[in-house]
Amino acid sequence: MSKQIPYDKEELAAWVRLVLTPGIGIRTAHKMLVAYGLPQNIFMASYQELQRIVSPQIADAICAPLSETIREQIGKTERWLDEPGNTILTLADSRYPGSLLEIPDPPLMLYVKGRVELLSKPSIAIVGSRNATAQGCIDAEKFGCSLSDAGLTIISGLALGIDAAAHRGGLKGSGSTVAVIGTGADIIYPARNRELAHQIAREGCIVSEFPLGTGPLASNFPRRNRVISGLSGGILVVEAAARSGSLITARTAIDQGRDVFAIPGSIHSPLSRGCHALIRQGAKLVETSQDILEELKHYNPVANSQADRREPESAALTEDIVSRIGFDPVDTDTLCERCRLDAATLNVELLKLELAGEIECLPGGLYRRLVSSV
Template sequence: MHSNSFETDWQDWLRLSLLKGVGNENARRLLTIFGLPSQIFQASRAELLCHFPKKIVEVVLAPVEDALKRQIELTSNWLLQSGNYLLTLGDGAYPQSLLSIPDPPTLLYVKGRLDLLSRPTIAVVGSRNATTQGIQNAENFSESLSRAGFCISSGLAAGIDTAAHYGALRDLGSTIAVIGTGADIVYPARNRQLAHEIAEKGCILSEYPLGVPAIASNFPRRNRIISGLAQGVLVVEAAAQSGSLITARMALEQGRDVFAIPGSIHTPLAKGCHQLIKQGAKLVESAEDILEEMLADFAKPTGATTVSLGLPMEGENELLALIGYDPVHLDVLLARSPYQVMDLNAKLLEFELQGLIELLPGGIVQRLA
């Protein structure tokens, strides 16, 4: 028998989650066969060998190492801070939506509001190198969905994720940031202020032990949690090889709805969304499109904002009409319009300051909805 007098209940769970080379699937098998982690570590070699190869049995039976003791101390100190929680697979507060995915995390490190983990949720994801229009769409859609009572899950990355979190924080649904580092680390560093705001008004979630830095392979893996928490996933902007498409694929495998915002056929960041739409994702132009799909009997709250990509308005400025909705080169616009170069540049600068257009590299003008 292997004594576990060193650990209390949560420490046994932590030890189980950190067993090298065992992984989530074998950890869940161990739990299914032996019960609680304390019972796993009390099992005999013969009992373990009945169900697992020798390599795994040796790892389970290995004595507690100093590295684990340090991790337990680090986690213990972190748990003393207000608003920090450690949720196990057997915890009543563990998100029910994650229990239905193929690979639920054994442990979740939570910073912020636990109540958000049981709220109806929509994931909003997209490119890190988003356009101004994409940022506006992510913020506006997320704000409207939050106002309707949905929590917004995303990944705290630059671009669309950041915009989605900011939009969601403006209303009651609030937001969950699923991160690919330890819950005590903010990545990217530029989102430190946003992370503090989410920890206060929303929730930060990680399956990775405290102190784990930003490792590239961790980020695609955490995407299954972003989609797993949600009943639907909205892709705002995505290039043809975008990581957001990984989240969308995982969402489909998990039985979640996938929504995509269309864009110009000339915009690289629309190609991923168009690809998803071709594969069966639902094309959406407003938050109401999502709400109608998610809840057929959804009662629209008073004052809810309709977020639309929009069509040209009656009496719209002549130059804006000449720009159109596809990206256009300055030389082409100059040929279309009655303006001289200096007058045209002055007018475009005025439009940009008003948020009506975006001037892209290479002399490209993109109208904003």
């Protein structure tokens, strides 16, 4: 957990007020900060001075008395900051991630739960469909784990499907994970990821640019996506339909000068079409995590893979069963014959393989091997 650093209440109040003043967007705020340096100076400026930079309507809003709504939000933010592990980074903070300063519209404030230092570590985003296939989730988790073990922090958006799998993989590796969310930092969305979010807050980092109490509005998520790509050295799209939000993130990454990678899939799968479109547009086709590491120049091979840590006899039996299952569905009677095992022994090994994500149980008691691309 990051060390709590004392904050200036007046300075914090001015930043919150700047963000919440009606009519002030990020670009207008940046223009005023360039002119006045800090938010406190903006609110001390005269109406006549402000009119030289912003419209009369915005000047009126800045000079208006502090509203009760903003006053309450300032109090809520102060109480949130007093909780262990919570931090706010403003554009004036030396800990504000440098990669975000490179994008055209960096957030004025970042609400952070967990390890602030992860925001400035070498990282890669992994994104994809909320309605992912079992294979897609396996790929996302394994790529996340492998890239995390190579020293990269895994960035994603805490959505269901690919995002959640990527976070789980990142947590398993040494690089950990950062969840960029589209709500206030005091709200977990979707609720099904509550346990995962708590784990990320403990072992990784959750970050939001939205004021506390902000709900999951549809307009928030494109804004969130630019932060996901902005924090990252590159972005990997695992599965995406032809009109997927992940493609918006990828296009934003391209605009920000980030590398874009995509995993190909079946020509018959709707969730492969987005990835194939990106590849046609110049994204790098990847089959293994090393394809990404070599491109990003962060290659650091993992000394011990999960397979290497198995007991030798168990590993040999497991590999033999996997090789005999193949990628076409097969029933247990056929597998008993292929593997020369009794049904009880085989069922124990099949359960282990299914829990490890190496095979998939299909309706009718059939099993199929899942592709491991990492």
